[in-house]
Amino acid sequence: MHRAILLPGLLAMALAGVPGQATAQQPPANRPKPCSQAMHRQFDFWIGEWTVSDPGGKPVGSSRIEATLDRCVIHEHWSGAGGSNGQSFNIYNTATRQWEQFWVDNGGNRLHLKGGLVDGAMVLRGTQDVANAKTGLTQHERITWTPNGDGSVRQLWETSTDDGKTWTVAFDGIYRRAATPSP
Template identity: 65%
Template sequence: MHPFLRRLAVLPLLAAAGAADAQSSPPPPDCRAPEHRQFDFWLGEWEVPAPGNQPMGHSRIESILEGCVILENWSGGSGYSGKSFNLYNRDTGHWEQFWVDTTGSRLHLVGGWAEGKMVLSGRQDKPNAKTGLTQHERITWTPNADGTVRQLWETSNDDGKTWIVSFDGLYRRPAATP
C-alpha cells in the first residue's frame, strides 16, 4: 500500500481517539474572567500621528482565539511593520506580550494592570554594544477619558537606573469618512 494511503487509513483512528479524549477530559477554561479583559481598551482601529500631526502609523488591535489573545497589527509609514500577541497568563497571573517585526527582532514583555494602566517590561536578548549591559524595555498603555490610548515606551541602558523615552504615541480612532 502506498505510504500516503496508509496515512489516510490512520486518520479515522486518530479522530476517534481525539473524540474519546474530548469526552473524558473537561473543557479548557475560557478567557471571560475580568483579568482577561484588562487590555480590551486597546481593541480597535487606531491611527498614531507623529509630532506635528503627520501620520506615523496604523494599528489594528483585535481579539482572537476565543478572546484569549489580543493581536496587534502595526504598520508604520516607513514600511516597518510588526505584530504582538498579548495574553493574560493564568498560570503566572501576569500579562505577557510577544512582539515580532520586519527586522527579525522579537521582544518578550511581562507585567500587568496597575493604577489604571497596563505596564509591561522586559529585556533585550543581547547586551547593549556601547555599555555591555542588557537593555531593558518598559511600555505603558494608558486609556484616556477621551477614548485615546497613550503608549509610552521607555528604554534603560544602565540596568534600570535611568530611563529614556523611545516612543510616546497617542493612539486615536481614525476620523470617519463621509
C-alpha cells in the same frame, strides 16, 4: 503504511463521535469559557482600529488590534508610516498571573515583555537578549499603555541601559480611533 491508515480513521471517529471510540473533548456546558475572567479583559481598552500620531500630531502609523482565539489573545497589527510592520500577541498568563507580549517585526526584531495593570495603565517590561555592543550593558524596555478620557490610548516606550535608574523615550504615540476601519 498501517499508521497512515489508522490515524485518519481515528481522526474520523473522533470527529464523528463514534461511541466507544476516540472522541473530541467537549467542555461541560456549565464550565466557564477560557479567558472569560476579568483579568483577561484588562487590556481590552486597546482593541480597535487606530491611527497613531506623535504628541505633536504628526501621523506615525496605524494599528488594528483585535481579540482572537476565543478572546484569549489581543493581537496587534502595526503599520508604521516609514514602512515598518509588526505584530504583537498579548495574553494573560494564568500560571504567572502576568500579562505577556510577544512582538515581531519586518526588521527581524522580537521582544518579550511581562507585567500588568498599574494604576489603570498596562505596563510591560523586558530586556534585550544581548548586551549593547557599545556600552556592554543590557538594555531594559518598558512600555506603558494608558487609556485616556477621550477614548484615545497613549503608548509610551522607554529604554534604560543602567538597570532602570534612568529612562529614555524610544516611542511616544497617541492611538485615536480610526474614522474608517480597514478591511
